[in-house]
Amino acid sequence: MLRMRRLLALAAAVALAVIMLPAPAFAHGQLALAEPANQSTLMEPRAQVALYFTEKPASFAFFTVTSPDGVRVDQGWTHGEPKPLEPPVQELNLKDGKWEPVFYRTGFPAMVGVSHWPQKGVYTVQYMTVASDGDKVSGTVRFDYQGAPVAAPAGWQPPVNQPEAALTGGSGNHTAVAQASTPAAQPGSSSSPSPWLIMVPAGLVLAAVVAWRRRRSVGAR
Structure with missing residues (x-):
């Protein structure tokens, strides 16, 4: 017995x-890099938060930065200069029934302005965009600001704009973050677990x- x-x-363990085997991230345009990084600590105020994607964010992409007390402090966003991704990040594409790795070596940024830093604590960055394959890409980055508080500019009001319907309606959202390739898989090989x-x-x-x-x-x- x-x-x-x-x-x-x-048998139960198997x-x-x-x-619990992880599902591969297959959508395009995922977040590859954030500055400040997710779960990091920021010691100095900065004018912008940089989010780098594996594809250029859509022109109608939506970004917010929220302070620890729940007040938005974002101040619009712009496309910035692409930068190399070192190491490159990997996404998986389904081709002929096999998951094949695709490597992205360039990050395409969204530079999100920050109006001020009212207090120390955890700030939350939320992003919503659409990839070239039509899938919506969304997610959250959080970091701990421990620098000196910075007062709001004169006449400042918290933003109240909302994402466009193209970002919030329908299905197909993907929140997976592209993973750094360590080590890089061989081109053409499948990164999904073999059924055997x-x-x-x-x-x-x-x-x-x-x-x-x-x-x-x-x-x-």
Whole structure:
């Protein structure tokens, strides 16, 4: 009975591992790099937050920067100068039934203005854009500002603009962040787990259970 329980526990572990296998990020135009980086600490005020994507953000993309007390401090955005991505980031494309890696070596920025830094604490950057394949791309970057507070400009009012319907309606949102290629996969190879990596361990566990039950049946005769 103890051995049976161990086999069943092993089968459950295999099943759990299969369920938790990460799905590949397949949409284009994902966020590749943020300055300040997600979960980082910023010690000095800066005029802009830079978000670098694997494709140029749509002209109607939407960005916000929210202070720790929930007040928006973003001040519009512009396209900036592209920069090399080191290391390059990888996205996966489904081609002929196989996930094939595509490497992006250039980041295309959205430079989001910050009007002021009213207090220390966690600031939240939200982004919404549309990739060239039509999928909506959205996500959040958070960082901890520990620099000196900076007062708001004279006459400043928190922005109240909202994203366009093209960014909020319909389906197909993707929030996956492109991953740095470490190490780089070989071109043309599949980065998704092979079905055999799933089937073989499960089959071995099943065979062990069947063999144990047969031996137990023979011994009981």
